Amino acid sequence: MSPTAGRSRDPSRGRERAARILDAAEDLLLRHGARRVTVEDVAVGANIGKGTVYLHWETREKLFAAVFDRAVARAIAELLVAMRTRPSTCLPHHFAHDYFLAVMHRPLLRGLLLADPELLGRLARQHDPAWDERHHLVSERYFRLLAEYGVLRAELGADEVAYAFQATFEGFVRAEGELAGGENPALRSAAQPAVATLERRADLLARTVELAFENNRPVAADELRLLAADVVDLFTDLVDRRGFADLVDRRGFADRADRAELGTPAAS
Template sequence: MEQRGRKAGRPPQDAALRLERAHRILDSATGLVLRQGYDGTTVEDIARHTGIAKGTIYLHWRTREELFAALLRRERLEMLSEVRRRAEESPGTVGDLLGLLASELMRKPLTRASVLGDSEVLGKLIRRKRDGGVSDDLRDGLGGYLDALAAHGGLRTDLSPAERVTALVSVLYGFLIVSRMLPRDYRPSDERLAELLADAGARTLEPGAPVSADDARAISRATLRFLDLALESARRKLHVSLGIQDPGVQGSGVQGSGVQGSGVREPDVPKPDVHEPDVRELGVRKPDVPKPGVREPGPPRLAVHEPGPQENTP
């Protein structure tokens, strides 16, 4: 009689078990890459550290690059989840947002290495991931967020939309990158760097004049909505990497071993890509999902001419 059980080494058919094993693999990969770098970490190393066969890893990800894409995406989701939580307790101005992003990014070593282009940690992965382009989603999402702040007096009025984005990205990246170039005696602590960055962002982008209580609440809501969209995008990208494809499951809450903040996992269907996420993708807006047209069922249309009454006469 034919055996229908799963073959040894295949990912578990149960979605929760499969996801748990994927996270165990990622946990092992995180520790290894932080100790010996991406270039020095092999699939064999990860399998041995996880206690599974090498082939099992390839049943989750086709290549080592895809595995590390999942690793970076998971950490990015954790970072954004914490930024969103802390934003609930902050005024939600653009300066506050920059400070929170910097503070949490500095706590995430792989995300930090990705943003700063640290090849000592991520090696060849950094060199492969650079595409030099800015997506339309980044322009629309981040631009729309800044427009909402400007409408409520949260941004200077003498800056064009393009100048706002340029200033924001320059402050964020400038502080993070330049601090690494300074002598050690001149490098501030991570906490102080986040404070300086937030202050510079406020001085560069905010008008300086106080806003009304209603406008302050609207600015805070706009920041939270922006972070919600960034979280949604981060979840979708992680689900692609984890192979979660059930569009009917939301909020499964499954987390990997030793992982906090990996977040509620909303599924996604798109084919995995190899592009590694970084903080530049925070401006991704919620995708528009067209509503399918509905029509009453009828007989199928055939490519056959139906004769009229006058054509029935021989």
Template structure:
């Protein structure tokens, strides 16, 4: 029993160390992408900034795209948690104008997500297009539309506007202020707090009715908002866990992979056996940001094996 407990303790420590290292690498990636932009940030740059080898970085992410996707997911989770805490201490936290205010304040603390929201191609290049159209972004938008429908049913927003128009106006108000700020003269610059207050006031005057809120409406709206935020966080965490689980399973396959036999009939066995491995090889080769040696390191194969696979694939496609 003691030996079993000791093994579990070591595995826990290994997982904690691995997670801490992953967060450190993500922090390094965050600094670089905000400084240089996505297109100019390479795997080598991130490894150097984090003080780790490229091989160590590849233990966590096999492509630059998956690393940045996880970085964005991490920031989304942190922002949702921040909004939830801010709303929890606000008596009117479930109202639309309160959500606008606290969402603005939370976003202003996260320049990476601000760049995502504003589709800043200087920071993200072409990567931003995939992020805006991702499945999780679509799911979050659907959840937010459902929350607005609850507000509409409870008389907390204008009933003459459809949920689609409410969502469109909400986004226009929120995005409009952020897009306008860089275009205004310095003399018209606003503090973060004042900007958030103006966004909230505009939302209140535009979207909310002038009559007092019905009794019990805020409680129902609060439940709907909590459900929406929980769902958003849950989806992001689920996607992160799926990626981590897939990487863990891949590591186990590499650890337990049998040594290639020499001198047997038919020569060495091919290592790219499954469709998943073939797909990964194609993706890495098409990425164009890695050398052949780096690709071989990720796949755990020799250069000769990779070139043989490449020739065979090109013959099949021809």
């Protein structure tokens, strides 16, 4: 459209544009679903040429993955803020509660976690194994940390709690899909849920996690602050590195600071 007068060496320009592409993609994704969104649509939505999109992401799928990554990053960022504000948020039951709501309030993540085929097309669950691995590692470290601080029930191994927590959390997440009509689109919005509000369901999840996995012995406030700081570090690391394997600038102008943003120009 309007070719930029004077090529810019300014890296922040690239990052800003990447964000604009992600914005456009997210908007289209939510409105039409992955199926019906073409790279050209996104380019038009971001007021750039189609080829330019490919300067930022190698493939369409990686672009969409980046959109989801950003949504995840934002959800986790929200949690991190909460943890800094109120350290107890790092305790598993608070964590589960807040993360559950953070996901359910984001249509993109709801769709991702509930594997909504309409939203995702065949993109559903095409998880990068590397991400799963990292996720698993962080989860493991999180629970090991909790164990060290004496937050968890002593009779359970950290990896066992990690497993059971994951199963429980996903059970509650999937239950949301169920009562939204999940697999069978014909059954949308059945009467009324057994437990009326989303908030209450989040509470139930939190109670379950607290009673099943946590030690009922209270943690000292300063201990809790230390733990929270460690957990924040852990998750910050997760978010920062998220998906960067193929987003790191090959020409090397993506520096440390760039890691806070996704989609820095990557083509050669």
